[in-house]
Amino acid sequence: MNSRACYQTDGETIERFVALRDAAIAHATAASVSAWPELFARRGPRAREACAEDIAFHLDFLRPTLETGDLSAFTAYLGWLAQVLSARGIPDASLTRSLDDLALFFSGQLGSAAAPMVAALVAGRTALAAGLAAPAYDRPCPDPWEEAALFADAMLAGRRREASALFNQALDREGSLPGAEIHVIQPALYEVGRRWQQNNVSVAQEHLATAIAQTMMAQGFGRVEPAPDNGRKALFACPAGNHHCVGLRMVADAFEVSGWTVHYLGANTPLPALTDQIRQLQPDLVGLSASLPQQLRALREAVGVLRASFVDDCPRIVVGGLVFNQFPLLARNIGADLLGADALSASAAAGSLPAG
Structure with a gap:
């Protein structure tokens, strides 16, 4: 059960897992409502919707485990959710029960092909029961200044x-x-x-x-004086599905004050729009961000499309975001030229890259 191979599965099975997503959410939600009718009645009509949202996140965090064999992001997410639910008076058993319901659902739908999903769900349940996941999902935080x-x-x-x-x-x-x-x-x-x-x-x-x-x-x-123009251009974007862009804005600011001309596209940028802007602006560097493990697939796809679309004229690609700092094993094989741990280190490292 400790082997990564227990959790990793093939592309065809992942496609079936994705196709069953809505049905799995409906099944596990209905089971939770049936198990705790008084709780759902007391918390009102929004309770069922919130339960379905939580179970959808179970599957979103489970998918990277199935793709990579790395369980860390899934158990970290479960530890975080356990704290959130506990703070809101939701029984601890509701979380473990939802994992059991998902395991039963996928076993019934996929038979022996569901073994990696079931193994991951059981491992998550075991971690919760042992208290191993309870303090998890803490964000690596820079040293705070006095303010x-x-x-x-x-x-x-x-x-x-x-x-x-x-x-x-x-x-x-x-x-x-x-x-x-x-x-x-x-x-x-x-x-x-x-x-x-x-x-x-x-x-x-x-x-x-x-x-x-x-x-x-x-x-x-507006209060700082940027360094002189260094003759280089950078474009920054969060690929489709990533709506968390404050960190990316920090990176864009760091580049701009160090002398780069910056084009900042912001959150949830569709891949066709990204490639079109690169064609028009011809930046020397493209920075892409991922916040959650389930966004790594879209990020990896974006890097691959840029490589294939621009070939020898492809700009340098730097990637970063919370998920890279939290779960470095999940961030392997992205295909980027540079991984930036934070805004300052990314801009400093990019400045030393040779021209594209």
Whole structure:
């Protein structure tokens, strides 16, 4: 059960797994409603929808395990979800029960071909029962500067002027926009996420904090003097399916202040639009980001399409994002020229790359 081969399966079986996704969600959701009717009645009509969303995430995190044989992202996700559900008064048994229901469903639908799925689901259940996954899914966090904690409080309270004063204080003291973004905004947003996980802040507060953080980044960019134009162009995008773009914006800022001409496409960029922009703009470098394990497949596909489309004229490709820092084994074989751990290291490493 410890072998990666227990969890990895072939492409045809993964296609069948994907085709059964909606039916699996419906089956496991109905089983949960049947097992805890009072809980669903007490939590109202939204409860069934929330349950289905959670089970959909089970499958989204299970798929990379089936593709790579690496169980770490799946068990880490389960540990994170266990904390979220516990903070909201959801019985611990509901999570393990949903894993059992999925294992039964896929066994019934796929027979012996379901063995890797069942093995992964059982391993996840075992990890939860042993408490091994409980503290997981912590984000690798940069060292926070002294303003970070107060900045998080100000964002959550909607005190934009206070947040601005704190951010500007850090920026004035250190003289580095990427540094202030990495060591003030990034730890503050991670703290916001931790409090949401513990049910201490609402989704609305989380959105408010993100919006304020993005405003601070834009204001901060207006206060710095970029390095002289180095004659190079970079294009940054989150491939389709990735809506988390704050980190990518930090990377784009780091490149721009170091002298690059930057074209920032932002979140959820369709692959045809990405290739079209590369054709028109002819950048020296393309930066792509993935936040979750299930986004790596789209990222790998994008890199492959760029290589095939532009051949010898393909720009240098740098990849990064939270998933690369959390689960490095899942990020193998992406096909990029460079992996950037954070905005500053990515821009520094890209500056040393030879022309494309």
